[in-house]
Amino acid sequence: MSVVDYDDPQYLELEWSEESDQLSVPHAVVDRYEIRKRRYARALQIAERLEEFDEQFSVLINALVRWMHKRSDIAGGYLTMRDGSFLFAVVRTACEYDEEFEDSLSDLDIKLANDGDLNLLKVDAIGLPPASDAALSSFLDPDNTLKLPTSWRQKPTI
């Protein structure tokens, strides 16, 4: 009897590359990353503009990670899809609602929505308290979620 043996990571985890000073995709998940990107493009109904989508998507996820890096109160960051648009879900280290955090996330969200270089992408942002993976899973589509790096050895240039 054959046994199917392969990794099926739900949340693809990206890394920060010191060399390129940008996000990088671990070799083991490159193919799945490409699959998910195409799925995103289809969900956004821009599959015929894949090259443009790729460029904008790269700008987007780097902007999200650079924003996270400026903060010290983030336990996890995820990019997922919901209702045909991206959802940037940020899990905080502290439980209680924080006005300054929410204002900063709103500023980022509004900036992204008005960025002409990201005109193909729709993204909403939400801050979440530190709940269990099971509870957070109601916000994160397992087939469409990227886990963004929250730590790296070298700080990215802002």
Added chain:
Amino acid sequence: MATEADHIALANKNHEALTRLAENPELFPEWITTVAFYKALQIVEAVFANQRIKSCANHTDRLDSIKVRLPEIAKHYRPLWAASTVARYLYDNDQKTPYSKFTDYLPSEKVISKIVEKRLRPIEQLAVGRLSDGAKEALQRISS
């Protein structure tokens, strides 16, 4: 399609419910947050109707439209939407995590100040300048 007056009427219904809920904030802080959000939603839709901006059928499209057309309002609307989303969808039975229920995120004694006064009220203040005179007069607003 709903008119500006229709949306104001719906906002006022939410206002009435909010007023009742706020009498005992410890009972239903989740619903104070949720009703505050839906009042804000109706106010924004009233602004859209008055300014002939296309009405939005879902939260995602509405958020996107507010961020582009009404960014000052979006600054408060997004956290209100986010808090109401936590109120409606995040519950955790795992006792090992810091969060298990909504009051861990927004204690009931803070829900009026953090949500109603700091988020809904500015939306009302920013929106009235974008409403017709009749709607402006009809809208029941949060008192100081």
